[in-house]
Amino acid sequence: MKTAITEMFGIEHPIIQGGMHFVGFAEMAAAVSNAGGLGIITGLSLKTPEDLANEIAKCRDMTDKPFGVNITFLPTLNPPDYPAIVKVIIDGGVKAVETAGRNPAQVLPHLKDAGIKVIHKCTSVRHSLKAQDIGCDAVSVDGFECGGHPGEDDVPNMILLPRAADELDIPFVSSGGQADGRSLVASLAMGAQGMNMGTRFIATKEAPVHENVKQAIVAASELDTRLVMRSLRNTERVLTNDAVERLIEKEKMLGDKLKFEDIIEEVAGVYPRIMLEGDMDAGAWSCGMVAGLINDIPTCKELIDRIMTEADQIINQRLAGFVKGTVNA
Ligand SMILES: Cc1cc2nc3c(=O)[nH]c(=O)nc-3n(C[C@H](O)[C@H](O)[C@H](O)COP(=O)(O)O)c2cc1C
Numbered sequence: 001m002k003t004a005i006t007e008m009f010g011i012e013h014p015i016i017q018g019g020m021h022f023v024g025f026a027e028m029a030a031a032v033s034n035a036g037g038l039g040i041i042t043g044l045s046l047k048t049p050e051d052l053a054n055e056i057a058k059c060r061d062m063t064d065k066p067f068g069v070n071i072t073f074l075p076t077l078n079p080p081d082y083p084a085i086v087k088v089i090i091d092g093g094v095k096a097v098e099t100a101g102r103n104p105a106q107v108l109p110h111l112k113d114a115g116i117k118v119i120h121k122c123t124s125v126r127h128s129l130k131a132q133d134i135g136c137d138a139v140s141v142d143g144f145e146c147g148g149h150p151g152e153d154d155v156p157n158m159i160l161l162p163r164a165a166d167e168l169d170i171p172f173v174s175s176g177g178q179a180d181g182r183s184l185v186a187s188l189a190m191g192a193q194g195m196n197m198g199t200r201f202i203a204t205k206e207a208p209v210h211e212n213v214k215q216a217i218v219a220a221s222e223l224d225t226r227l228v229m230r231s232l233r234n235t236e237r238v239l240t241n242d243a244v245e246r247l248i249e250k251e252k253m254l255g256d257k258l259k260f261e262d263i264i265e266e267v268a269g270v271y272p273r274i275m276l277e278g279d280m281d282a283g284a285w286s287c288g289m290v291a292g293l294i295n296d297i298p299t300c301k302e303l304i305d306r307i308m309t310e311a312d313q314i315i316n317q318r319l320a321g322f323v324k325g326t327v328n329a
Pocket of ligand 1: 017100101148198200
């Protein structure tokens with residue numbers, strides 16, 4: 001399948017693995033890229049820019065296909081050393097960057113000068129238009145269903161994707177709630193040029209996370225995620241667990257008076273304990289509603305091949321059948 005996204009990033013299939021904290025290491029990115037998608041290393045999961053440089057080198061040893069790096073701009077008083085991160089990305093010869101969080105204007109000129117394609121993840125049409133205005137090459141349109149930070153507008157992809165298609169000139173991929181061939185065909189139908197997946201890629205053989213995390217996703221239904229930190233305007237969709245229920249109780253009790261310090265135990269520094277040690281009640285971790293569509297733990301290649309085969313069948317049999325007037329199930 002050829003789309004503006006496969007051409008832009010030099011990949012075989014229009015499928016991207018979004019940056020994921022303590023998941024998007026070299027093993028994850030290389031497995032997705034080797035399967036013909038675009039794998040992404042999560043820049044901020046590495047302690048220092050030097051560690052990120054080593055991770056990029058490691059990924060390059062594991063795949064000769066294109067892969068990218070995610071740079072997330074966090075609302076924090078002590079920002080990471082973004083200029084140094086950008087430098088190791090450029091020096092490492094990476095050709096794709098996924099930005100997320102705040103507006104990436106501060107890093108964009110450097111990335112563009114180095115010939116890097118930048119896809120910015122946005123949860124609204126207005127942010128997508130802003131990304132287009134400042135010169136991003138593409139956007140990842142992240143609907144309310146998504147694992148992680150869905151923003152504060154709560155617009156699901158059934159509305160957000162066609163709205164993006166109506167307004168944008170640059171190509172975009174769907175993000176949030178995508179899992180299979182049906183997701184891909186629906187995304188293309190709504191104007192996207194491909195899709196981005198997070199949660200689905202965690203439940204794969206190569207994802208470098210504890211087996212408990214993969215099993216928790218397979219066991220979860222679409223009813224098992226919760227939104228937390230809304231009153232801090234930092235809403236996050238997470239899988240429910242004891243820590244999340246405790247966090248929600250605190251939110252109910254404190255209302256608008258809630259401060260980050262009140263929930264620090266449930267949210268700060270919990271990713272290594274969950275992702276690496278498999279301590280599933282350690283705290284709040286991002287997970288999409290799409291968990292309800294995830295029932296197995298394939299390799300990345302099995303997953304992507306299955307998606308492409310399914311998409312082909314839907315387009316050429318089911319949909320073509322409707323057009324030809326064949327009644328099909
Ligand atoms: C465990 C986890 C960690 C994530 N960490 C990040 C991150 O550090 N930076 C980022 O831009 N997006 C992050 N995301 C969001 C994903 O890149 C992607 O946009 C999202 O998962 C899409 O929704 P889906 O999970 O329904 O596929 C994370 C998602 C998950 C599930």
